[in-house]
Each structure stands twice: as structure tokens, then as C-alpha cells.
Amino acid sequence: MVYKAPFRRFSRQFKQSLCAAIRAGTIGRREAQRAHRLSGNLIHQWLDQFDRGQFDPTEKPAARVAEEYELRIAELERKVGQLTMEADLLKKTQKRDHSSSDDDFFVVSGPRPVPFEGLAK
Template identity: 55%
Template sequence: MSSRGPYRRHSAPFKLQLCQDIRAGVIGRRDAQRTHHISANLIHMWLTQFDRGELTSEEAEASVIAEYEAKIAALERKVGQLTMELDLVKKTSRPPHGASSGRSSIVTGPGGALSDGGAKL
């Protein structure tokens, strides 16, 4: 048996749809277990929640909205971090005005030092 790693999380819409399908007779519990690789205890727990009205489409939508809001917040933090890093790089990579002596090229870099007598063998 292969290891699946840490716990898997299933979305509220998935749970709701699976419970509706099982209760409507579209799919049996064992077929759901095999198809989605879910334990019987987990399906039983979801069906209990579904029967009590704890799994509803409103909760599923709220769950999806909460997931999106969390992703948006994480992306906003990342954008802020990258903006700060970019500002720091811009400040530190510029040489002071007038400090560069001689010609410089992006491709070749600063010009080489001139030799005073040429190469000697």
C-alpha cells in the first residue's frame, strides 16, 4: 500500500455533491470509497453532517469564498514582499552619480585597463 502523505482536504462543494449522489442512489458508498479513495468512516461522517443539514450549498459557497480570500491575502503579502525587495535592489545597485570612470557596457562590463608596453614573451 502506498503512502498518500499528509491529510487530504476535500472542498465543501465536493462533499455536498458526493452526499447528494449517495442519498439519491446515483453512487453507492463502496463505489464512492473506491472511486475517490475515501475511507468509510469519512463518508459516514459526511453523510451524518449532510443529514443534519450541516453541509449546505450556502456553506459550500462560504467555504469557497473563504478559500479565495485566503489565497488573495497570501498573494497580496507576496506582492508586498517582492515590492520591498525590488525597491531595495534598486537602491543598492545604482552607483553614485559621477563615480563611474570610463566607458561601461551591459554586455562587456567596465573597460579593461590599458597596458603600458604590450605583452612580453
């Protein structure tokens, strides 16, 4: 059976300092590979990320950004639903206003009251 080394994780600070040292020329890529037992491909990926500014400590983690976007999308979907319902209600109200006649019904009192013509007999 072949023994596999555990999966290693490196901090953002370590990656940033190593990439800064390589870009400054104080250490070469091969020296970094040997000193830290890293693959050349991994160092190349880190350097690409470093050049794009992804090791900036003020930058939010991707999971946090995705969570904020999901919350914002849900909020906007609720707002669209609310506005759609309001628009439908306004359309129904306008239709009812245009088709008004003498037989209008009121929600509270029912049909329009008959005008009073005098005293009761």
C-alpha cells in the first residue's frame, strides 16, 4: 500500500509573502519549490492569483461574497413579486373604474342606496 501525505493548506499570508518574494527576485521559483516542497504548477497558480490581487487581506472570501449575492437576489425577487402584485391590483382597479355603471356595488354597503323621497307613510 502506498502512503499518501496529508493534504496541505497554506495561509493567504504565506502565499502572498512567497509570491512577493518571487516577484521581487529575492527567491526563484525552483528555490521556492525545493524549500517548501511545492509543485511548480501550484506556484504558477499562486503567482497568477497574486498578480490579479486575490491575496489582498482586505478582500472578502468568495463564500461570503456569494452569500451576500444570494441574499440580495432573494431581496430583489421579493420586491419584484410585490411590484407585480401592485401592478395587477392597479390594472383591476382601472378596469373596474372604466366599466362603472349605476349598479355599482360598494364593499361595505352593497348596492347604491335609493334616494329619499319624503317621510315614511
